Amino acid sequence: MAKCHSCFKETSDSYCRSCQKKLFDGRKVNHILSFTRPEFNEHRMNQSDRLSISGIQVKYSAKLEKKKLVLTEEGGRYIIKPVSYGSFHHMENIPANEHLTMQIANQVFDINTPPNGIMYFKDGEVLYIVKRFDVLYDGSKLLQEDFAQLANRSEENAGKNYKYYYSYEEMAELMKKYVAAYPVEIEKLYSMIIFNYLICNGDAHLKNFSLFRNEQFGDYTLTPAYDLMNTRIHINIEPDTALEFFKDNFTTEEYKAGSKYTRVDFLELGSRIGIKKDRAEKIISRFTSKEKEVIEKVNHSFLLDGLKSGYIELVNQRRERLQK
Ligand SMILES: [Zn+2]
Missing domain, CATH: 1.10.1070.20 (Phosphatidylinositol 3-kinase Catalytic Subunit; Chain A, Domain 5)
Incomplete structure (x- = not known):
């Protein structure tokens, strides 16, 4: 048995049923994407003088097409955050850290969080995915x-x-x-x-x-x-x-x-x-x-x-x- 790439529960799929429902509207999405990390369009967030992870994190917008996740400029209902480049320690663990911390917040302490999970680009590079909470199913924004x-x-x-x-x-x-x-x-x-x-x-x-x-x-x-x-x-x-x-x-x-x-x-x-x-x-x-x-x-x-x-x-x- 493998573990769910969202809630860690045992499952034979990439995501357990309950997480498929919450994260992907019930669709059986694979945790391995059909594409590799885009090499362009990386925009950096505002830089402050203060050292911070959020200051160097790159984000992409994505949407579901049937059972596949694709990058999109418009109408994205997901944000994906790959490994950031920088001089902090253990950078390649940032996606797993964010995912774990969000899961502890929600599962252990009942803090309201958007559905989220771990995924991999086609070449095996890890990323964190989170569903946007400000965009509804019909695309309207809160x-x-x-x-x-x-x-x-x-x-x-x-x-x-x-x-x-x-x-x-x-x-x-x-x-x-x-x-x-x-x-x-x-x-x-x-x-x-x-x-x-x-x-x-x-x-x-x-x-x-x-x-x-x-x-x-x-x-x-x-x-x-x-x-x-x-x-x-x-x-x-x-x-x-x-x-x-x-x-x-x-x-x-x-x-x-x-x-x-x-x-x-x-x-x-x-x-x-x-x-x-x-x-x-x-x-x-x-x-x-x-x-x-x-x-x-x-x-x-x-x-x-x-x-x-x-x-x-x-x-x-x-x-x-x-x-x-
Ligand atoms: Zn799950």
């Missing part, structure tokens, strides 16, 4: 705004590193302004911040969170999570979080003493953004209690065997900080 847009931050008005100059506390304030279902949605944002910390995603910046805009009611809700990965495996000098926790340069005494965010900081953040202490405790415990499940997913993943223990070790260190 309105979506990322937090850089909501905060009115751009390279023009805030410089090259604009997506890093903000705090999670201020992000919550923006949500309060736009999201009518704030008490529900803020717990989701809080959960994502905790998850990113636990999983060592140091690149959860302003553009990696978005809201859907409901045209009819003019109301907003959080979109599914995206671009999640353990960035520490690839860049060991990266700061622990992409954004500061608190506005106006506030830091807790504990942070001053240890220069690391710990449980105290998460509780302080929770209280500042309107989450009651017992709720915040409960949410943090959810993320610190699933050690076995995380290890199981890592071991089933497509990550190079030699990197699996490193991934687990990094998460264990963060879990300890969250427990303290």
